[in-house]
Amino acid sequence: MSAPHPAHEPGFDLEALREKYRVERDRRIRPDGSRQYRRTTGEFGYFEEDPYADRDFSREPLHDRVEVLIIGGGFGGLLAGTRLRQAGVRSIRVIEKGGDFGGTWYWNRYPGIHCDIESYIYMPLLEEVDYVPRWKYAPGEEIRQHARAIATRFGLYDDVCFQTLATELRWDEAESGWLIATDRGDHMRARYASTRPTGCGVPTASPSDPTGGCTSPSSWPAGSAPWIRPPETST
Ligand SMILES: Cc1cc2nc3c(=O)[nH]c(=O)nc-3n(C[C@H](O)[C@H](O)[C@H](O)COP(=O)(O)OP(=O)(O)OC[C@H]3O[C@@H](n4cnc5c(N)ncnc54)[C@H](O)[C@@H]3O)c2cc1C
Numbered sequence: 001m002s003a004p005h006p007a008h009e010p011g012f013d014l015e016a017l018r019e020k021y022r023v024e025r026d027r028r029i030r031p032d033g034s035r036q037y038r039r040t041t042g043e044f045g046y047f048e049e050d051p052y053a054d055r056d057f058s059r060e061p062l063h064d065r066v067e068v069l070i071i072g073g074g075f076g077g078l079l080a081g082t083r084l085r086q087a088g089v090r091s092i093r094v095i096e097k098g099g100d101f102g103g104t105w106y107w108n109r110y111p112g113i114h115c116d117i118e119s120y121i122y123m124p125l126l127e128e129v130d131y132v133p134r135w136k137y138a139p140g141e142e143i144r145q146h147a148r149a150i151a152t153r154f155g156l157y158d159d160v161c162f163q164t165l166a167t168e169l170r171w172d173e174a175e176s177g178w179l180i181a182t183d184r185g186d187h188m189r190a191r192y193a194s195t196r197p198t199g200c201g202v203p204t205a206s207p208s209d210p211t212g213g214c215t216s217p218s219s220w221p222a223g224s225a226p227w228i229r230p231p232e233t234s235t
Contacts, residue, residue: 053099061185067091069190071166074103076196085154093159101151105144113140
């Protein structure tokens with residue numbers, strides 16, 4: 001039996017491990033960064049269309065004030081909203097480009113989509129929503145429904161602006177607050193602003209397929225894949 005390592009030593013060559021990960025990381029970094037991707041404009045403009053949203057939706061522009069404004073209704077925005085609610089903040093507005101909460105899991109609905117981190121770890125606020133994941137690696141639809149349950153549980157639907165793209169976020173020194181403009185003509189004010197628009201779900205056309213033979217990750221009809229049906233028992 002080998003002698004135990006002192007508590008402060010990992011028992012392996014930490015520097016060699018760091019170097020290994022550095023090499024792997026460097027292999028994936030391209031000098032052109034996000035410029036390697038095509039913009040979703042022109043011939044790829046259809047990637048920006050939201051097949052789940054109400055195309056006829058309209059509303060009057062808002063010119064009001066909220067305490068906290070959150071841009072993005074994915075898990076980042078949901079967690080921010082939840083923690084603020086738990087801290088007692090009442091006036092919270094989420095602005096979300098899509099037609100519902102979920103972010104990544106709203107936009108991406110292709111067959112076979114699951115999280116690749118165990119559901120118990122990946123899905124936030126399970127205890128708060130009183131939900132037990134049915135799959136070890138939950139399918140996208142289960143995760144999307146969980147996002148909706150979080151928003152319902154914490155009243156984040158109350159003042160939400162879906163199908164609304166925040167186009168400007170500017171600090172107003174004189175008013176000590178944020179000015180938010182959107183593509184729906186809104187000019188809102190907020191004491192605090194939280195930006196969570198990671199955009200993993202925002203489709204980006206691949207440069208490797210210049211012919212346009214690519215498909216939006218949101219363009220599969222709900223329930224089109226048999227694996228969406230949860231198993232009878234947890235895995
Ligand atoms: C297929 C897939 C599988 C994944 N699996 C895992 C996993 O197993 N484990 C893991 O840790 N991560 C996973 N991820 C990463 C996943 O994206 C994150 O875990 C998480 O969901 C990101 O949440 P978010 O709120 O930061 O961003 P998003 O989910 O991208 O939400 C951001 C939201 O902001 C909105 N938005 C952006 N700009 C604006 C604007 N200007 N105005 C209004 N709204 C705007 C977008 O429409 C979007 O809904 C996966 C991602 C994908 C695509």
